[in-house]
Amino acid sequence: MTLVPVAEAQSRLFALKPPVATEDVPLPHAAGRWAAADILAARTQPVADLSAMDGYAIRFADLPGPWTVIGESAAGRPFDGTVDAYQATRIFTGAAMPAGADTVLIQEEAGRDGDRLTLAGEGPGHLGRNTRARGLDFHTGTRLIATGDRLTPARIAVAATGGLATLPVRRRIRVAIAATGDELVPAGTMPLGSQLPESNGVMLAAMIADLPVDIVDLGILPDRLDALRDAFAAVEADLLVTTGGASVGDHDLVRPALEAAGGTIDFWRIALRPGKPMMAGRLGDAAVLGLPGNPVSAFVTATLFVRPLIAHLAGARDPLPQTGTVLLGEDLPANGPRTDYLRAEIREGRAYASTIQDSSMLLTLARSTCLIVRPTDAPPAKAGDSAEILGIA
Secondary structure (H helix, E strand, O other), X not given: OOOEOHHXXXXXXXXXXXXXXXXXXXXXXXXXXXXXXXXXXXXXXXXXXXXXXXXXXXXXXXXXXXXXXXXXXXXOEOOOOEOOOOEEEEEOOOOEOOEOOOEEEEHHHEEEXXXXXXXXXXXXXXXXXXXXXXXXXXXXXXXXXXXXXXXXXHHHXXXXXXXXXXXXXXOOEEEEEEEEOOOXXXXXXXXXXXXXXXXXXXXXXXXXXXXXXXXXXXXXXXXXXXXXXXXXXXXXXXXXXXXXXOOOOOOOXXXXXXXXXXXEEEEEOEOEEOOOOOEEEEEOOEEEEEEOXXXXXXXXXXXXXXXXXXXXXXXXXXXXXXXXXXXXXXXXOOOOOOEEEEEEEEEOOEEEEOXXXXXXXXXXXXXXXXXXXXXXXXXXXXXXXXEEEEEOO
């Protein structure tokens, strides 16, 4: 069977299911989600010319003074009169500029004796100095956030300043997670004999905890076709993620169980290391990802496929993980026909791949801060060469 390249698999994955329906949520509930439409300002910011410094509002044409102080303007308490020739008002940062005034003389360059104000320094160098013009940040109708942008704290803040109380987003994604394998026991249970604590489920839940998801924990499913089929058929979710049972052994039953439950397979086996046995398909309205059981393989495939698919369903414009570049700290051998993702650490600004890359070794993964991406058929790399990485810390 021909292996599917990683980029093709990601593209086909997004075609399995479109983004989910939209809803409006209050600003505090929008963090970490993606804008489902362009967000436009409902007001102008600032709404008036403001002072950028503490000092005195004057007319630039009246320099070098002196002036008579006729009042005060503070944030939220503007001066309601007009500044005429050789008049000034005391003003504070963020306060509205009085009518007639166009410049601020900062207090460090001002001398005051009662209501008499004099220049005690060089003074403002140009008209409008130390002021913020109306609309300096944005005007009513300005696009504050584009469709598909992640709603970061700064973007939520600008939406609030723009006069918005709610934001349009995609609804939360319902993700069902199932681990398969007769050898597995729940985390925290001391295994007996050849049993193994189940770690993939808790790892996957942690990997998507920052995304807008509601997790349905299906627990550990046995290696029985009927049990898997019945569990899959009962799933009500946008995405079903399984770990284990995705290869070709006698006890790898996820694929036949999925088909027995009425599902279909879109693609299976990726030109990827670790993680080749991953499969993708549909079951009713749900997308399905069958990840390998080896924990590092599950981690890598979740990084490349589970997180991006959730981001796609949630309306992200750029759902794929962002890569960077770093210099290698040591030589790497030539790569084969699969894209390789090497666990590595960044030390003193350079990447060092772990000596042993066996996909069962979780401690190596836990100590890693990035994955070095080695393209298919890449030639040998030397220490000091630039390499593509995925951050995982």
